[in-house]
Amino acid sequence: MTTLIQQTHVSVLGLGPMGRALASAFLTAGHPLTVWNRTPGRADDLADRGAAVAGSVGEAVASGQVIVACLTDYEAVRAVLDPPGADWAGRILVNLTSGEPAQARALADWAAGHGIGLLDGAILTPTPAIGTPATALLYSGEREAYEAVRETLGALGGTGTYLGDDPGRAAAYEVALLDLFATTVHGVAHAFALASAEDIAPEDLAPFAAGIGGLLSEMVTRFAGQLGAGHFPGERSTVASAATTIGHLITAATAHGLDVGALTAAKNAADRAVAAGFGPDGLARMATVLGGEGAGAERAAR
Known part of the structure; x- marks a missing residue:
């Protein structure tokens, strides 16, 4: 050819x-x-x-x-x-x-x-x-x-x-990247819905939300390095603290009648990681406990 x-x-x-x-x-x-x-x-x-x-x-x-x-x-x-x-x-x-x-x-x-x-x-x-x-x-x-x-x-x-x-x-690359995009868009929309329920105007929340978004680029690179090394230091934030925080979000959102399906799924995954003994680990550890290939990664990390 x-x-x-x-x-x-x-x-x-x-x-x-x-x-x-x-x-x-x-x-x-x-x-x-x-x-x-x-x-x-x-x-x-x-x-x-x-x-x-x-x-x-x-x-x-x-x-x-x-x-x-x-x-x-x-x-x-x-x-x-x-x-x-x-x-x-x-x-x-x-x-x-x-x-x-x-x-x-x-x-x-x-x-x-x-x-x-x-x-x-x-x-x-x-x-x-x-x-x-x-x-x-x-x-x-x-x-x-x-x-x-x-x-x-x-x-x-x-x-x-x-x-x-x-x-x-x-x-395979595309579905992984669209997974990131879809869940991020849902998170942005949910954040604005929760803010609105608390009488926060979208334009008032936006500058702070943009700041959160700016953290993601560094986080992606850091997570990739930790997953490659199989080492998940928890000095910045831990799986256990994330599980607690998500619990607060579910309570706040439920009080306003908001859908909490995605938050509940995140809380369940964090709780499984804590139960497996990964509570003190950094948040990149979550990628190893989500089932499928992640389950294999979890076993390898142990």
Whole structure:
């Protein structure tokens, strides 16, 4: 498989907000572009800029050398591509659809069974960043496929990081990072809800909440080092103190009728860690007591 040249013809499947951003970036970089979307009418501005609008998935695949899929989920990718309706010889499928690691590996098996070169990816930045230096993308799967399309994918801007030949690796990073994002957003929303219940105006809380947010970057780096070393010093804060604090939060939130599901889950995890003898440890220890791989980490740490 040879590296595709700079002006590779790209076909984009799916014109949701992210798919449109990807298509626009390829056009801006000067790539010939074909687009397809299940619902007609979303490609008019792209057509005005020179994109060809395919009437079918098979037509879009036949037109391009690099086929970029950005659809609702992995099931949608399989639904539009199976059975393959075009000759995939010399073409590479780059799947930038969000999903689970197991789904990425299953798609790779399907692609291999149909002679389709596949590179699976994860987009870590919002649509406005696509095509700018702020873009961050992760890729995993066949190295040969990655090397073939790396220059073409440079049109998306920023940094693209290849994580290895496990096709589920990019999705694994993505779900872990989205876990952080989702729970953080919930925490921010819950904090404002609790503040409002106590008659604190959002704009009054915001400067202090931003200060709390600023602690997270340092905490992430520190936790990673402690988890790698298996050493969890408790001189800053301990699991036991966190369990007590979360208990106070649950009491305060419950008094105002707020949902405490997430706080209860956090309290249960902290209580399990204390019961296991980890109360004096630092907060990074919590990553080892959350079940699954964490349970193994807990046993190893002991």
